Amino acid sequence: MSDTPTAPDDVMPAAEPDQPAGQAEPTEPTVIETANDGLIDGVNRCAKCGSTEIQLRVSTGMLICLFCRHEWAEEQIDPLISGDGGALSDLSGTTIASGAADITADAGVLTLKCSGCGAEVVVNTAEATSSRCHWCRHVLAVNTQVPNGAVPDAVLPFSITRDQAVEHIRAFAGKRRAFAHRTFVKEFTPGNVVGVYLPYMTVDGNVSADVHGHGEVETRRYTRGSGDNKVTVYDADVYQIGRHVDFTVDDLTLESSSERANMSAFANTNNVINTILPFDTKNAVQWNANYLVGYTSERRDQDVAAMMPALEHQLLSIARSEVQGSVSRYDRGVRWEAERLDVHGTRWVSMYLPVWLYSYYHRDGDEAMVHYIAVNGRNGETMGSVPVSHWRLAAAALATGTVLEAVAIALLAAS
Amino acid sequence: MLEAAVVLAQTSSDSGDLPIFLLLLGPAGAAGVYWGLYRYYRNTDKSHDFERETIVESRPVTGNDQKVDEVHGTRSSSISGANHEDHRERVQRLR
Numbered sequence: 001m002s003d004t005p006t007a008p009d010d011v012m013p014a015a016e017p018d019q020p021a022g023q024a025e026p027t028e029p030t031v032i033e034t035a036n037d038g039l040i041d042g043v044n045r046c047a048k049c050g051s052t053e054i055q056l057r058v059s060t061g062m063l064i065c066l067f068c069r070h071e072w073a074e075e076q077i078d079p080l081i082s083g084d085g086g087a088l089s090d091l092s093g094t095t096i097a098s099g100a101a102d103i104t105a106d107a108g109v110l111t112l113k114c115s116g117c118g119a120e121v122v123v124n125t126a127e128a129t130s131s132r133c134h135w136c137r138h139v140l141a142v143n144t145q146v147p148n149g150a151v152p153d154a155v156l157p158f159s160i161t162r163d164q165a166v167e168h169i170r171a172f173a174g175k176r177r178a179f180a181h182r183t184f185v186k187e188f189t190p191g192n193v194v195g196v197y198l199p200y201m202t203v204d205g206n207v208s209a210d211v212h213g214h215g216e217v218e219t220r221r222y223t224r225g226s227g228d229n230k231v232t233v234y235d236a237d238v239y240q241i242g243r244h245v246d247f248t249v250d251d252l253t254l255e256s257s258s259e260r261a262n263m264s265a266f267a268n269t270n271n272v273i274n275t276i277l278p279f280d281t282k283n284a285v286q287w288n289a290n291y292l293v294g295y296t297s298e299r300r301d302q303d304v305a306a307m308m309p310a311l312e313h314q315l316l317s318i319a320r321s322e323v324q325g326s327v328s329r330y331d332r333g334v335r336w337e338a339e340r341l342d343v344h345g346t347r348w349v350s351m352y353l354p355v356w357l358y359s360y361y362h363r364d365g366d367e368a369m370v371h372y373i374a375v376n377g378r379n380g381e382t383m384g385s386v387p388v389s390h391w392r393l394a395a396a397a398l399a400t401g402t403v404l405e406a407v408a409i410a411l412l413a414a415s
Numbered sequence: 416m417l418e419a420a421v422v423l424a425q426t427s428s429d430s431g432d433l434p435i436f437l438l439l440l441g442p443a444g445a446a447g448v449y450w451g452l453y454r455y456y457r458n459t460d461k462s463h464d465f466e467r468e469t470i471v472e473s474r475p476v477t478g479n480d481q482k483v484d485e486v487h488g489t490r491s492s493s494i495s496g497a498n499h500e501d502h503r504e505r506v507q508r509l510r
Contacts, residue, residue, distance in 0.1 A: 089472075176455065180456065210509070212509075214483075215499075216486065216493075216494040233489060234490075234491070235489075237482055237484075238482070238483055238486060239483065240480070240481045241478065242478050242479050243476055243477070244478060245476045245477075246473065248472050248473075249470065249471050252465060253463075265457075265460070269457075271461060275462055275463055278465075317502040321466040322471065323476050324500070324502075325476075326478060330499075332493050332494045333494040334494065335494050335498060336506050337506055337507060338506055338507040338508075338509050339508060340509035385459075387456075387457075388452070388453055388456045388457065393449050394449065396448055397449035400448040401441040401442060401448075404441045405441025405442075408441060412438075
């Protein structure tokens with residue numbers, strides 16, 4: 001191989017970046033107002049008959065008035081966020097939809113005045129965004145974007161029914177029965193599945209990344225020694241490599257609940273909820289608390305700034321994935337040693353996404369853990385964690401090991 | 416792990432260490448079965464594959480490659496510390 005510096009065929013020579021290097025100057029973020037002005041806190045009536053008995057009809061994805069059967073839907077959020085349809089590669093600075101603004105109030109309990117009868121009704125927004133007036137039975141909803149993270153910019157309605165979710169969970173656990181912990185098998189009741197709207201941020205980004213490292217190309221492979229001391233050895237050329245890539249991401253989805261974002265596979269099972277991403281977030285609609293009637297929800301408790309490290313980690317990972325194809329000629333592999341990320345622009349939208357969740361509290365000795373089986377409320381993708389019976393696993397391992405060892409001994413005896 | 420043990424045993428047979436390494440087949444197979452089943456039930460290794468499942472539009476990758484050294488007679492079949500397939504392993508961050 002020639003000593004002349006070479007560049008692989010599929011990589012263009014490095015050029016001067018056409019965007020300014022370095023982090024974008026910290027400036028006040030641009031805010032996109034997403035509040036649904038047609039709704040108020042309190043009584044929101046059906047436009048046809050005036051009833052407040054409104055909820056999601058899963059089969060159509062529309063809101064339905066349970067009194068007169070009138071159906072309608074809120075507007076999709078994407079056109080409002082994208083604005084004039086400018087390319088993501090033109091995105092600069094930080095843009096935050098108003099429902100993703102920083103959390104400035106801890107109070108999760110709101111008091112709404114019922115316009116039907118004048119009573120005051122309390123709503124705990126940490127768990128729900130609507131409540132029924134205990135005097136006149138009207139449904140009261142929280143629709144203004146209170147600064148405690150309870151009301152997002154958008155909601156993606158469920159399109160998987162409860163029965164479908166139960167079947168997904170039953171099938172998932174059914175394949176994992178033989179080595180499951182016996183108490184789990186005995187107490188398994190998929191009918192206990194709960195529909196939950198979990199809080200996420202969807203992020204559009206316009207970024208550049210650089211990675212640097214070393215790669216090796218094998219130039220010769222041969223053997224040394226003879227007989228029992230024969231070994232294969234290699235010669236290789238070592239290259240110093242640099243790569244630059246500009247890219248945009250569309251609707252990268254991040255957990256905005258600190259509890260859900262804490263993924264430690266041996267301490268909790270939040271990773272299985274993370275695995276059922278992504279969702280078809282382009283179909284999310286403007287907020288209307290009636291979409292949540294009959295479901296539970298979890299409040300967002302993280303601001304944009306707190307989520308930046310998680311975003312940067314994912315952007316760097318995507319950058320490394322994007323450049324992988326350009327180092328395929330290094331057949332002995334590449335060791336990346338340094339990386340740099342320039343975030344030119346980001347756009348943040350808070351969203352409730354639909355998840356069917358079966359949870360099982362399992363205590364094994366001193367250790368306790370909640371095991372989830374989660375079903376994506378839009379496409380049915382299912383992932384979960386089933387507590388294992390260590391005795392059964394050990395028995396299977398011992399049986400396999402014994403058979404293999406017997407084969408090994410037989411081979412040795414034969415030789 | 417089971418496959419690794421078999422490969423190890425086969426590799427070892429080339430260098431004449433067959434008796435020692437073949438006896439590891441049982442323990443390695445048992446550990447492989449235990450760990451494989453555990454992961455199938457607990458899914459501890461699963462997460463959102465955002466590198467592939469997010470809409471990413473990238474401009475052509477640019478870069479430079481400079482030969483800086485040669486290695487002769489190494490017994491290792493790959494570069495030490497190879498991480499080109501482990502996209503989530505973070506390295507030194509340049510600012």
